[in-house]
Amino acid sequence: MDDEAAAVADWDQKSKRSANNEQDVVQWIEAIVGSVKGDTTVAEWLKSGIILCNLVNAIQPGLIRTVNQQNVPFKQMENITKFLNAARDLGLPESSMFDTPDLYEEKNVDSVITCIYALGGAVQTVCPEFTGPKLGIPLIAKGKDVTKPKSKTSSHLLHLDPEQVASMREELETLREGHARLQEENVILRKRSEVDIPHWASQVRAVATQLEEAAAPIATVPLGERLLAMVNSLQDAEAGLRALRGAPYREELDELKRAFAQHLEEGQVRESALREELDRLRQILPESPNSVL
Structure with a gap:
């Protein structure tokens, strides 16, 4: 030591x-x-x-x-x-x-x-x-x-590049706030995919069932045929909704996550560089004749 x-x-x-x-x-x-x-x-x-x-x-x-x-x-x-x-x-x-x-x-x-x-x-x-x-x-x-009282050299080293430190702290704080917003958006998007889409798929299925029952007695006439065609379209829509399972929302969320990860990595690189510079200055500080630390 x-x-x-x-x-x-x-x-x-x-x-x-x-x-x-x-x-x-x-x-x-x-x-x-x-x-x-x-x-x-x-x-x-x-x-x-x-x-x-x-x-x-x-x-x-x-x-x-x-x-x-x-x-x-x-x-x-x-x-x-x-x-x-x-x-x-x-x-x-x-x-x-x-x-x-x-x-x-x-x-x-x-x-x-x-x-x-x-x-x-x-x-x-x-x-x-x-x-x-x-x-x-x-x-x-x-x-x-x-x-x-400290010398100007000592004071400067204790408060190494205040503008750069303040700027980096602000960027990191922005990243933390972005991460918090991302978590909130994640919850919202998950609710959309897990609750909203199945709900509307069930509604489409219910309408399709009602139309199919109404068309059954008149299936051999043109009106009945059109109703059955509508039933098929609604059934396709239901299948599409259930297959979707919130895919667009997941894509949106993945894009947000990628952007956040990129900003976080940039912030960590800048923070690491600043810490290395601070460590370097601390190592050479004892060699300075004006140092009081």
Whole structure:
């Protein structure tokens, strides 16, 4: 373990030992966001992820582009995921993170408290421009307190190409929203193919049966022959509907899926390239005489 990793691990342990009272975390969130927990539990208060997203955006405006307001489980879990990704962007180490079920399913609320407490320390280091209330121990790097003013070089590397990061985050957010819409459209299309088409096929069959019964007594006269021809046409239509089974809708859905997969792949390639560049800069950073990290 190198010096920087050891320093971060030491900070992480100190932060976890200090996070023994959720009251400090609650008061910190209330002071920044303006939302009061009241008599609810911490898990109930934070479960929707809205307060957590608002907390991050209050610390660094615009870090989370959209916050889901719907009272829908997968939207609330998506908010929690957005908060966790934002916490990573703010420099929080993986050892301080929690998993979405820890909060949403209340599997480990203590880890949620610990994460937020650690976030308070990371904010003091990564966001010196934030003048709100402080919480926790400032993030340590290379065994030094880096809450002191940073050089322009250090600040630039901590916020590597903000426009590119913001653009990529917006694209990824658009992909996530597109995926959610695709899931909703999938449900609608499935209902059309599994419910609507069989329903209308049954209606066509019923009409064909009625016409066939009406034509039976006069089958030998021209009118009866025309009615029987109509019966045959309706039976063909019924067979076509049942054979269709929503094929056009499946084609439409497949096209949407292909488009989404292409956009997702492009977004992942750009994200991977940016992460590689960030890793490269982190590797050469210690060689810079102006570096304070």
